[in-house]
Amino acid sequence: MTTVGELKDQLWRELALKAELGINGVAISGEALELIQPGVKAQEQVHCLFEMDFEIHTTELPSHFQLPHGLTVPFRWNPKSTYRIDLIGERTVLIHGNEVLADVEFQPRPKFYGAKTSDGIEMSNIGAHYAQRHLFIVYSNECSYKEKGEDCLFCNINYTRDVYGAERPFWKNAKQIGETAAQAYRFGEIDHLTVSGGIIPERRELDYYLDVAESIQRHTGLDDFNGTATVAAPLDLRNIDRFKESGYRTTAMNIEIWDKGIYNAICPGKARGSGGWEHWVKALEYAAKVFGHGRVRSNIVAGIEPKKSTVAGLEYLASKGVVGTATVWCPNPGSELEGHRSPEPGWYLDLAHKQVAIWKKNGFSYQQIYDCHASSDSLQHDIWRIEDELLPVFAETKRLVAAE
Structure with a gap:
């Protein structure tokens, strides 16, 4: 059974990961995009003021995703990032190098x-x-x-x-x-x-x-x-x-x-x-x-x-x-x-x-x-x-x- 103290420790680690993703961005596989379907199933980016990705793009991309304990991460696409979102079966997972860090969930389209x-x-x-x-x-x-x-x-x-x-x-x-x-x-x-x-x-x-x-x-x-x-x-x-x-x-x-x-x-x-x-x-x-x-x-x-x-x-x-x-x-x-x-x-x-x-x-x-x-x-x-x-x-x- 996880205690509140242990949960906080997990959340502080999750927050540090969120900071990494905010600074370095994240890549995503075509298979993951095909599964989540931004603009159909998942909420898509809307370029209402600024392009916040590392590169301009024509592909529909998701707006944000959640880490396992509920922290929301804005999706900043960086195809050169060492962090990437990919599929394991039907799971969308965050990977760093060859290490699976966490399952992630994408926000449903409003x-x-x-x-x-x-x-x-x-x-x-x-x-x-x-x-x-x-x-x-x-x-x-x-x-x-x-x-x-x-x-x-x-x-x-x-x-x-x-x-x-x-x-x-x-x-x-x-x-x-x-x-x-x-x-x-x-x-x-x-x-x-x-x-x-x-x-x-x-x-x-x-x-x-x-x-x-x-x-x-x-x-x-x-x-x-x-x-x-x-x-x-x-x-x-x-x-x-x-x-x-x-x-x-x-x-x-x-x-x-x-x-x-x-x-x-x-x-x-x-x-x-x-x-x-x-x-x-x-x-x-x-x-x-x-x-x-x-x-x-x-x-x-x-x-x-x-x-x-x-x-x-x-x-x-x-x-x-x-x-x-x-x-x-x-x-x-x-x-x-x-x-x-x-x-x-x-x-x-x-x-x-x-x-x-x-x-x-x-x-x-x-x-x-x-x-x-x-x-x-x-x-x-x-x-x-x-x-x-x-x-x-x-x-x-x-x-x-x-x-x-």
Whole structure:
């Protein structure tokens, strides 16, 4: 009989494996793809913002899979990876070299993916189903920084649009989004949604988000639809109040880099076109007062600047009531930093542990962390769920131990 302590040991090992797969990616055999059938049986990738695989592809690939104890791993295809998913009989297994590490399960295709909007667009092209019951809606896969040659150097949003743009509508209107959100809620497949996209002119962004909130409320019948508005820091801070008044529970403004000098070099568009680093921080502090403690998020792309700087940013943001996050940096194809290397998996695990400690020290609840994220499959979320025994596998283990 496995004890809770033994289960935690197994989960920490599983988390280390997840970190390896996030940094190094995973290959998959044609036989495994034929069995799981992404886009038919298994949930397929939707290139709504970024290409997160190591190489572009025309083959339909799965979005994510689960390890034996319930940790969710985003599928990052790397045909050169030493990790691969293959078949043993009818089992899909993760293999490293010649060693079978674990059986893995792929997420079934969401029910709402097969539905269509009233104007005939497949809902999978309007909103992507992210791990842990999140709906991620991207209004448009464009960023206006491209026009001035000022894309963030780690970002491949415009490249992804150029490569995969024919897959889905260039611009999703408010009605399509409202209908898709309503269907996902109706099927009981989501508890939270995020609206996001590239940088567009401020007034256009504000009007659009207000229209989307109204449409979601009308189609779902929910005044509080647990939505996050992911926006650029507005030059007119009063616009933040309008996002809150329109019905969004949380907001996100991603600063990307904490070190000011590195920020100016890596994020030229944000440094020159959105008020700069100082204004971005000011907007986050203001948003925390409007939305409340733990209801505002800002992400740092971890691994580009020194860890010490990232931790300093996470600590400062948390002290102001802002949930700072630090995601794994993927040197995406088509970005200016393509071909660079992320730090080692252990680097990210250490940072994730520090991040969870900062969250807890500053009084954030897990529900707040859940609500303000676009997805809850990060290393940090897993650490919190392991530490506080929130994963479903804990309840089952405790039940079996009690019955013994």
